[in-house]
Amino acid sequence: MTEEHAEPVCHLTKSGLQMQSESIKKRIIKSLIDEIVSIDATSLELFGHRLLELIEKKKLIHHGLNKDHRPVGYTVDTFSQSSDVIGEYSAEKTYFVNASKEYETPCFPKVANDIDHALSHGNPKKIYLIASQEEKESFRAKFLKSDHGQKYANLVEILDARELAKRIYEFSVANPSDGAFFGDFFPDFAKNLENYEYYGRIPSRCENHQSDDLVLSAVQKQFESGTGVCVLHGLSGSGKTQAAIDYVRQNVDRIGNYIWIYGDDFKKGTTLSSIKRSRGGTPFNVAGAFNSCPTLLVIDNLDWAVDESTFEELKLGLAAGGLILVTSTLNLPGQSYYVATPSLSFETAVKVLGEDISKLSELARCYVEACRFSPLILATTRSICKVNGIDKESFYKEVLEKPDLLSSQDGTSILREVLSRLDTHSQEALVMIANSTSGTHDARFLGAFITQTASINLQRLSILQSATTPGLLKVHDLICDAVRTTPDAQPVSDAIERFVAEGSGEMLTSAIRQIHLCEKQLMATHRARSTRQPDWLMYALMQAGGDARSEIAAKLHGLKITGKCSLAEVLCIVDAKEDFAYTIADNVAREAYYKQCADEYQSVIDSGVRDELKVELLHHRGKALRRSGSAAEALSSFQEILAYRSEWHAAHGQIAHLGTQKEANDQMKAAGEASMIWLVERILSGYSAVPLRVSLAAIARLRSYPKVISAISAEPEKVKQLSDVIAIAALDGLDQFYEAFLAFTSKFGYEHIDVTIALAGAMPELLTVPPESIDTKQWTSACEALSNTAQSAKSVGKAKLANRLIASATIFAQALVNAGELKPFSVRAVMKAFLAADMPDRALDICEQFAPKTKDHWLLYRKSQALLELGNTQPALDVALEALKVAKQDSKAEDRIASYYELLSKCAEAIPDISTAIAYCQDATRSGAGGKYMQQLKERLSRLKAAAAQVQPGT
Structure with a gap:
């Protein structure tokens, strides 16, 4: 077999596909957990009962709801004929919260009540407790110490949101009919399964979409003309995006690689070599990826006109057989790139509407002719009439009798009439989304913003659909235009503020993503509120970074923290002080400032504050002490936190960090190793068990804990699990990915080379990330990680993959050199990159330039390598x-x-x-x-x- 066939440049290898598949599976399960957490009690019982039947492999009786789907209190929810199996359901948010005081026997009232209720029904051999919330990490140990845990643990099986998601996924994959059942309760999950092969890379198809040969033929004819560029233009809702999805699915095997970006991400005047996806996901070098192998690039919904100069930087890729498909509502007459979207054929339009062409009424025929220009209108009509039980013939007649609706050129009037048939709750929710001026939102946030019931209803109608980026839901622009009443930033800003507050400021992926999606709205509301005490809105904006954070932090860093401050005030002021510290150039002065901050936090703690504030202040005091050189005091501060919250991941992460410091003594190293073991155990128990940022930081610091590395390396499955966490981080677009990737490649790249290669092969976009797309603090990590992986690829004969990795590594190496003075660690990474690129003279020059008299053994090792390769043997x-x-x-x-x-x-x-x-x-x-x-x-x-x-x- 030739290398050309053995190693496609951009296709995933078999191991890469397996890696990607596992990562996708975990992401889909994580997304499903979010849907389960937000489910209502009635739906929990309905899908939970079916799940128990699948688990038990037999029919069970469900009496938890009456004929009106209202809860019934006099019986257990689910039971078998002999009552040997009983199931109880709960959507209470406090289900896993310990109600006892610190030194009392743990008590979980709702859990205890459900067990007692089940026992009162008979003599069960198995009691299933089904909860829609995620169980807390400390729950199991505490439950086993409770009275009910000690008595009945052997009878009870508790399925929380995480376990429910895993079971639902497995049953859905094994049996499509089960998948269809659960899909009714979890529409995003259903779409994710349907789009599995393209998950996170292109959007899923609309529910009622029908492929149309007229549109696809028009696109193909344009490409066959030899330009390599097709701008498919037409009215909003005319099916351009769905046609692009169809074209990708039908042609990707023939073309090779594919990339999908939104027009929002390609601003006029920007370059395709540094795309930063605004709606989540990883920033990457589109031009680099496109030019490296035959690629189909889709730019969806571009709002500016393109010409010959637009794709100048993609000439190499176009010459190699790459294709560019753009969808747009704009037309540039006379421009050879532009192709009008043909109206649907009459036959296809009838299918989209859900009618039978052989039995088509005259009213239906006229409606199809009137709306054939917009598949969106036809599909929405079909969904709303079906779900809401509307007589279609009567509806067609009403619309056709209103000439003013049919005169609308863009279809908004007809669509507004169609959407007016929605139930009141769904209509109000849709208007809230439209008035927010953002049609795309995080799925978990959206359940809080418009209610989960409305979100599910709109997804069932295909009005709310999955976006390309996992975890996001979107409403079509034309639908937003049709229902928008008064654009108003305040309601969505208020909802985001509540969302952040309910999480006590913890920046989970959902919160961060939603803040970025609505940064403009948040800033508008912030400015409208004028001067005030720090609040959750300010804190949310500070997490967006950039100008918003700088503007707010500049006014807050001088404020004093007192015992009367709210949690939001404390977090805002602490963040502002940390930002201010970064502006102090002198190291001694900066350390003095951190010590001053630590003293201030301690004085507030000493004044007697509630535990919520005490824990936060201890955490930030510990960080300030570490940064001021007081490592021993910092350790005490973090360990004091664990006396209050023994399972707090962030505190364990900080202790693990302390153990890696140069000044760390044996006590700190031992504490650091213990916390690292604690974190790794939880990361391996399930990637969602630990916040992703904490997981990445822990993996990044593994290099300082050889015993932990040795234990992991001895079990290949654990190595694979860690690589999954890194792959998932890449999908979430976290810069910390590179630190973790570096640690992983340096410590597992040799013994577990197949996993390392699979990790790189599963994420081709990351191989072409330009330095300017990520934080400069990550350049060294990216440079060395890419070099490490290149060496691994070269050692197993993956020459093309190795060359791509080396090319990226040297770009980072040169960027580091151009940035100026380099620290030894960066010099080492740069030398390694140039050595991997067979440029020993360049590596030696770097050493002489930045570390001519070095005594660093890492650098001396690389210097010796360079001299050896240059033939200077002695x-x-x-x-x-x-x-x-x-x-x-x-x-x-x-x-x-x-x-x-x-x-x-x-x-x-x-x-x-x-x-x-x-x-x-x-x-x-x-x-x-x-x-x-x-x-x-x-x-x-x-x-x-x-x-x-x-x-x-x-x-």
């Missing part, structure tokens, strides 16, 4: 000897000593001095190397001995 050996001497004095290099001896062996071999090369290689095998690396060293030793045996005395 200087290379001398530098390698110095590197080994220094490395032996560094406890952090203990597990790397073998590689230093191997480098010495290579230098000696190149001199050539085979006997010395053998001696150094033997030293390497005695220096603690293990696994695959030990095997490699033994093979090298055998080769050297064989070479020595062939050299006769006197030759």
Whole structure:
């Protein structure tokens, strides 16, 4: 098999597909958890009963609801004929909250009541407690200590939102009819399953969509003309996006790779080499990806006209067979790129409306002719009439008898008439979305904004649909235009403020995403409120970063925190103080400022504040102390937090961070390792068990905990689980991805090379990320991680993947050099990148430029490599000897000593001095190397001995 067939440039490898598939599965389950958490009590009982029947593999009786779907109190919710199996359901938010005081026996009132209720019904052998909330991490241990836990734990099986999501997913995948049942309760889940192959890369198809050959033929004809660019233009709602989805699905195997971006992300005057997706997801270099292999690029809903100069930077990709498909409501007459969207064929339009062409009435025929220009109107008519039980013939007649509706050129009047048939609750919800001036929202937030019931209803009608980015839901622009009454930023801003407040300021992905989606609305509301005390609205805006954060922080950092402050005030002021600290250039002055902040936080704690504030202040006091050089005091502060909240991930993360500091003593290192073990155990228990940012930070710091790494590395499945977390982070677009990716590749890349390669292969977009798209603090991590992975790819013969990784690594390396003064760690990463790119002279220049008199053994190692590759064998050996001497004095290099001896062996071999090369290689095998690396060293030793045996005395 040729390399061309063995390794497509942009297609995923088999292992890459498996990696992507597992990541997608986990993302879909996580999204489903969000839907379950927001479900109403009635729906919980209805889908929960079916789930229990599937689990038990038998029919059960459901008496928890009456004929009007109202709760019934005199019986258990679900039970078997013999009552040996009983199920109880609860949507209470406090289901897993311990109601007892700190030193009392744990008590969970609703759990206890459900168990007692089940026991009163008979003598069950199994009691299922079904809860729509996610159980708290400490729940199980505390429940087992409670009175009911000690008595009945062997009878009880508790299924929280997380477990429910896993079971629903598995049953839905195994049986499509079960998937269809659960899809009625969880429309986003149903769409995610339907769009599984394209999850997170293109939107899902509309519910009533019908492919039309006229439209697809028009697109194909344009591409066959040889331009490589097709701008499909037409009225809003004319089916352009759905046609683009169809074209991707039908042609991706023929073309190769595909990329989908929104017009919002490609602003006029910007470059395609630095796209930053505004609606979530990872920033990436579209031009780089497009030019690297044949690619179909879709730019959906572009609101400005394109010409020959627009795609200048994509010429290489176009010449290689790439295609660009743009959808737009704009037309540029005479421009060869532009193709009008043909009206649906009459037959296809009839199918979209849901009519049978062989039985078509005259009214239906006239309605189809009047609305054929807009598949959106036809599909919406079909859904609303079906769900709301509206007689279609009567509706067609009403619309056709109103000439003013039919005279509307863009279809908004007809669509407004159609949408007026929605139930009141759904109508009001839709108007709220339209008036927010953002048609796209986070799914979990939307349930809080318009209620989950309205959200589900609108999804069932395909009015609210899944966006490309997982976790987002959108309403078509034309629908928003049709129902909008008065644009108003305040209601959505108020809802976001409540959403953030209910989470006590914890910045979960849903909150961050929604803040970014509505930053303009939040800022407008903020300015309208004028001067006031810090509140949750300010805190939300500060999480958006950029100008919004700077503007607010500048006015808050001088405020004092008192015991009377609200939690929002404390968080805002603390964030503002941290921002101000970054503006202090002098290190001594900055440390003094942090110490001042730590003292201020302690004085507030000493004044006697409620636990909620005390925990936050202890956390930020600990961070300030760490930054001021008081590591021991910082550890005490974080450990005090754990006395209040033993399962607080952020505190464990900070302790693990402390254990990696240069000034860390044995106590700090031990505490750090204990917290790292605690975090890893929870990360491995399920990726959603730990906030993603904390998980990434923990993985990034694993390099400082060799015992933990060794334990993980010994179990390949655990390594795979960690890689899944990193892959999921890439989908969420977190810059911390690079720190975690670096740690993963440096510690697991050799022994678990297949996982590393699969991780890179599953995320081709990340291989072309330009430095300016991510935080400068991540450049070094990105540079070294890409170099590490390139070396792994090269070692298994993945030359093309390795070359792409090396190209990206050198871009970051050059960006670091151009940025100016480099710290040793960055110099090391830059040298590694240039060495991987077979540019040893460049690597040596960097060392001489930024660290000419270095005593850093990591740098000396790279310097020796560069000298060796340039043929300067004796200087290379001398530098390698110095590197080994220094490395032996560094406890952090203990597990790397073998590689230093191997480098010495290579230098000696190149001199050539085979006997010395053998001696150094033997030293390497005695220096603690293990696994695959030990095997490699033994093979090298055998080769050297064989070479020595062939050299006769006197030759």
